[in-house]
Amino acid sequence: MDLVIVLRYRKAVTYGLHVLLGALEEHDTPTRYDVRFATTPEATAEEIEAALARAPRVLVLWSFYSPDAEALAAELATIRSKVDSPRVRHVAGGVHATAEPVQTLDAGWDVAAVGEGETTLLALVDAGGDPTGVPGLVYRDATGAVVKTGRPARLPLDTFRGFSLRWQRFNALEITRGCLYSCRFCQTPFMFSARFRHRSVHNVRWHVDQMRAKGLRDVRFITPTALSYGTDGEEPNLAAVEELLATCKEGIGPAGRVFFGSFPSEIRPEHVSREALRLVRKYCANTNIIVGAQSGSDRILDAAKRGHGVEEVKRAARLGIAEGFTINVDMIFGMPGEDPSDVEASLSLARELADLGARIHAHTFMPLPGTPWRDAPPGEVDPATISAVDRLSQRGSLYGHWRKQQDHASRLATAARQYPRPGRSRTLPILADPPGDL
Template sequence: MRGVALAVSVVVRYRKAVTYGVHALLAALETSGVEHELRLGTTPEETAGHITACRADRVLVLWSFYSPDAEAMAAELATVRSLSGGRGLHIAGGVHATAEPQQVIDAGWDLAGIGEGESTIVSLVRALQRDEPLTSVPGLAIKDGDGVALRTRPAPQLPLDAFPSFVHRNGPIEITRGCRYTCRFCQTPFMFGGQFRHRSVASVREHVREMAARGLRDVRFITPTSLSYGSPGPDPDLDKVEELLAGVKEELPANGRVFFGSFPSEVRPEHVTPEAMRLLRRYVANDNLIIGAQSGSDRVLAASGRGHDTSPVRDAVRIAVEHGFRPNVDFIFGMPGEGEEDQAQSLKLASDLAELGARIHTHTFMPLPGTPWRDAEPAFIPLTTRSELDRLAQRGDAYGHWRRQEEHAARLAETAKAYPRRTRRRRTG
């Protein structure tokens, strides 16, 4: 069939938890001009049904998941393979596949996507159409005859303007990728790089125009740190932030709303200043801000590479409340090396912030793959800490799924032991 393009169907195991990343991949594929059929499976059974119904020469099945979901997704993969008679080339992407390609291959996927997926998915579909070797596709891990995950050449990290954030779908607009704050517990800077890459205001405005044309009036953003938009370094560039927000407002109808610094993004505490809050009040509709404190212990904050101590956290909550925002403040309990005194300091700070008007979003440390603390032992969380967290929740001052995250942490620790960091890594070609 040399010279004749093979037909390719793309089936997505479509899950609410990872829609933002999947939409970015599908947008890149749709705007690439590469011919393909697209089907979305919202359950394992529906996904298998799509695979068996496809009449294309090749069927590519896309999976994306976070590290805590890896075990459950492997079980789903086995179900889908069984129901579809083993048809399809299955690829897992996202932060977990990037960090643990060998584990993903061993769990049953044919391929693992490494790093940013836009260039990889376009090249992969094109290679399947042309019947070219998959070793020519950048950003993959492919199982060799010995079962070792071989890596192809890295996929390029392109400017955000190179691809749309989504196409024909409602969703937040990714305005920044990468993060210069290399917190030791966070996967973002270690997958996307330790520098900011910002989407241009012109590109954001184009997205908003398309959204408004479809009757949508609410705009939200994806960014690791909202007030870093437009800045290459640690200090906010409020002129750039205002250019962004003013431009978005100009593209929206009169009843349009802009949400900035609230889910699915956050604000660093040292960026919360009276000037910044006055700027946000002029443009945004949200009445809350997500602020990352992470710990009430200066010692733990320093060990985690957070880049600030506790003093700006108190200031941030006070300033935000004074300007009409309710802060939702993230805390992580059980970080490596954390002792009872550190936890007591976190509980004291959390209680003080609640008195000022904040809500506390409680988390448990998870040793996430790809981070410097992948192999770190979570600290013990004693009954006294647990009881105080429950008391804060009962008062309505705290919320979160820290107990569930504690279970995830235990499973991740077991996986880390099974796959030491020095697992064999070879590159193709």
């Protein structure tokens, strides 16, 4: 055995880890390796200790979002206090490591993986765990100097499997990576590039066939904007969407179900049309749809570069409800530059949508690393807004972790002040459960 790979396996980031395993299982490498899963800090320490007795090198793979970085750094310190060795390398990947690699190193990790992780992991395994010269990594050399090996290649999504057959790890299937809508609060377009890369219908069908053969019944998709499947621009390609949904429905069989435009993906409001909604109803099982609104103020939407206005949100909700769907609308409170009139506009929109029968999925603005608004003040929700939001919640018209996100936002802002972004340099952003990140 040359190498043992220990995955710090957390529910919040399983999609991305499964994609890496899917790439690894097809890779021909001279390195003899084993993969172990650790679901707790204690199990991670135990797996590392066992691996040191079996192999000369151990890689511990971590992936996390920015709000989780501080807690996981504390977990890493605990694990190192139990078992540590120069033969062990802790590698952090995902959206936070991509956006803040030096901060990640200073928090205790040995290596930060930047960008898409499939080719990086394969090269790292080929090298027996040695990061020297492997693209997509940031680490410190023996003198303490930061070494950056450059971005890894961005390959077509069909290049790698979307889940792992060898290790029997399945998940919603990533059908689109990257996003041309460069919203200033979102990490996705800045990490994966501001363009779409789609998995082909043929490749999607192969995955669905494998799922059915394994007895799985539900097909879900990971995509930043569901109705952008198959297009290179802003206009939906409904013929491509129908081809995708039809082959998935056929592939999963009469006992299976297809979900589209619901968790873990959403639909942009300007893409909602009767034709699109009827495609979802024809081929899919979901009776709810997630629509991204983010604000009830046209001024704030314009500042955030959302690419749509408030009227498109109202129209989408009305159409969706008329077609028999439950509409869940994402909204962010405490956006940068909000004044009282913007706050009231958002509350007014939330109340109007609730009266129509929609539900509001409430968030508090977080200055996420890698986004243009990284250095913006953390989102704060004033007492009057909290009261209004609570009333909607009591009606059953609003849900979400917006209170917890206020605390996350403050912590992110503190970290950003400790690691100021130099000049006006371009930054890298991040995705919700970022598939393909190491």
